[in-house]
Each structure stands twice: as structure tokens, then as C-alpha cells.
Amino acid sequence: SQTxxxxxxxxxxxxxxxxxxxxxxxxxxxxxxxWYRQAAGRGLQLLFYSVGIGQISSEVPxxxxxxxxQDRQFILSSKKLxxxxxxxxxxxxxxxxxxxxxxxxxxxxxxLTVL
Amino acid sequence: AQSVSQHNHHVILSEAASxxxxxxxxxxxxxxxxxxxxYPGQHLQLLLKYFSGDPLVKGxxxxxxxxxKSKFSFNLRKPSVxxxxxxxxxxxxxxxxxxxxxxxxxxxxxxxx
Numbered sequence: 495s496q497t498x499x500x501x502x503x504x505x506x507x508x509x510x511x512x513x514x515x516x517x518x519x520x521x522x523x524x525x526x527x528x529w530y531r532q533a534a535g536r537g538l539q540l541l542f543y544s545v546g547i548g549q550i551s552s553e554v555p556x557x558x559x560x561x562x563x564q565d566r567q568f569i570l571s572s573k574k575l576x577x578x579x580x581x582x583x584x585x586x587x588x589x590x591x592x593x594x595x596x597x598x599x600x601x602x603x604x605x606l607t608v609l
Numbered sequence: 610a611q612s613v614s615q616h617n618h619h620v621i622l623s624e625a626a627s628x629x630x631x632x633x634x635x636x637x638x639x640x641x642x643x644x645x646x647x648y649p650g651q652h653l654q655l656l657l658k659y660f661s662g663d664p665l666v667k668g669x670x671x672x673x674x675x676x677x678k679s680k681f682s683f684n685l686r687k688p689s690v691x692x693x694x695x696x697x698x699x700x701x702x703x704x705x706x707x708x709x710x711x712x713x714x715x716x717x718x719x720x721x722x
Contacts, residue, residue, distance in 0.1 A: 528709060530712070537712045537714035538653075538715075539712075540710070545708055584653070602652065
């Protein structure tokens with residue numbers, strides 16, 4: 495069966511420090527991968543998605559970047575965190591197909607607090 | 610830009626009351642529509658989805674949603690809610706050829722016993 499893992503689950507970082515959140519999927523190949531940020535009252539904001547190794551689409555200009563060094567690995571990064579980067583980050587995957595007709599499977603989430 | 614609007618941010622109901630949560634989207638082309646639910650302390654999970662065919666879609670736990678193309682709406686309904694339905698509900702939309710879902714801001718449902 496397919497599983498998705500995110501880490502770390504909780505992170506407290508000072509302003510200006512770097513960030514690396516990692517997401518891996520097991521039990522499938524060539525998934526579409528997504529990073530969302532969930533904020534109270536604002537729902538889920540799509541940050542990045544990737545349909546393959548090295549292919550990243552950015553949805554919102556911001557302080558963050560994403561990379562996909564391997565087929566089942568998706569990394570969210572920042573060189574210098576801002577206070578506004580605080581939030582709950584969710585990784586998700588879906589089977590890679592030409593049309594998005596299936597459901598997203600979400601990871602457990604990573605809560606980032608920037609002080 | 611494609612957007613999804615959920616008008617009810619917080620809904621409080623008593624058990625056995627009927628539920629309807631609104632969802633409207635802005636894109637005029639062919640769309641796929643979803644409702645996701647997040648129970649306290651759990652992952653987001655799919656409640657139901659619409660791709661084509663019968664505009665009345667039935668999902669898990671007695672939920673259903675109706676796609677009304679002329680109103681750009683996909684409202685979620687349940688005839689009689691239970692305390693265990695307390696959760697946050699998210700409407701999501703994607704259009705043909707697009708690889709990502711756009712989510713609404715969510716509706717927090719609180720069911721009182």
C-alpha cells in the first residue's frame with residue numbers, strides 16, 4: 495500500500511534561519527507531488543507541485559522554494575525564514591496521470607513556527 | 610484566476626439537524642469537484658467527488674453534493690448530522706488539464722449533542 499511521510503512534524507525556527515521540510519512517498523512510482531500551506535480561516539493554499547523529477551511549478555511568489563531530487567521525494571526549503579512563513583505545511587500525492595481525476599492523499603503535516 | 614468560495618466559515622448545529630455547506634467556484638470550463646473533510650487530529654480525506662454524469666453525488670457517511678453548473682456551485686448536504694461529523698470541510702476544484710486542486714477556505718462544523 496502507498497504511504498506518505500513528512501518530517502519534521504514540528505519545527506521552531508528563528509527569523510532568518512534556513513528551512514528544509516521533507517516529504518517521501520512509498521509504494522508508488524511517478525506520483526504528482528504537492529506542497530500546501532494550511533492557515534486558520536484561509537484554507538489550503540497551494541504552494542508548489544511537481545509532476546516529475548526536477549519539475550517544479552510554483553503557484554505563489556514567496557520566500558519558499560521546492561525541489562524534487564528523486565521520484566518519491568519532495569522538499570520544501572527556504573534560505574531565510576520570515577515570520578509570515580509560520581504555518582502548517584502539508585505534502586500530498588496523487589497518481590501521475592495526464593488528467594487529475596483522482597483524490598489527493600495527504601501527509602501528517604509539519605507545523606512551523608518562526609520566532 | 611480560479612477561485613473557490615465557501616461562504617460559511619463556522620456552522621454550529623444540533624444532532625439530527627440538516628446540513629448544507631455552500632461552495633462556489635469561478636472557472637467556467639469543465640471542472641472536477643471535490644469535498645474533503647478533516648476530523649480533529651486526523652489527515653484530510655476525500656468525502657466525495659464529481660467528474661461527470663449524475664450531478665448528485667453520494668459520498669461516505671451519508672453525505673451528498675449536487676453540482677449545479679448554471680450556478681457554479683457544488684454544495685454539500687447531509688439530512689441528519691451526528692456529533693461525529695464535527696470537522697472542517699473543504700471544497701476543492703480542478704479543471705481539465707490542470708494538475709492541482711484549488712481549495713476553498715474551509716467550513717468548521719460543530720455538532721452539539
